[in-house]
Amino acid sequence: MVGVRLFSVVLFLGFGSLAAGCGGSGGACVGESSPGNGLCKDGWDKAECDEWDEDEINDSSWTFHSGDSCEDLGYSYSCSDGSFADNPC
Numbered sequence: 765m766v767g768v769r770l771f772s773v774v775l776f777l778g779f780g781s782l783a784a785g786c787g788g789s790g791g792a793c794v795g796e797s798s799p800g801n802g803l804c805k806d807g808w809d810k811a812e813c814d815e816w817d818e819d820e821i822n823d824s825s826w827t828f829h830s831g832d833s834c835e836d837l838g839y840s841y842s843c844s845d846g847s848f849a850d851n852p853c
Contacts, residue, residue: 789831790806790808790809790831791808791809791813791828791829791831792804792805792806792808792828792829792833792836792837792839793805793808793812793813793816793826793827793828793829794826794829794837794839795817795822795825796824796825797822797823802824802839802850803822803847803848803849804834804839804848804849804850805834805846805848806833806834806846806848808828809828810828813826813828814826834847834848838850
């Protein structure tokens with residue numbers, strides 16, 4: 765009986781840890797090719813943002829901000845492709 769309870773607790777904690785680490789919470793992915801020339805994507809996960817950074821999309825360095833939105837980070841210009849910018853698009 766104790767073994768079954770212990771197994772249940774371990775299983776519960778294990779699945780909880782997996783759920784917490786599987787991108788359940790998104791964030792903003794910010795790419796800057798030069799200071800003051802940034803682009804932000806909302807609702808992304810870290811892996812997606814890291815991929816853009818590795819591929820240097822738009823000749824930019826991309827950084828993930830967990831739990832933040834583009835507007836939280838000061839990117840107030842909405843672009844036609846759904847991204848946000850710190851300057852008019």
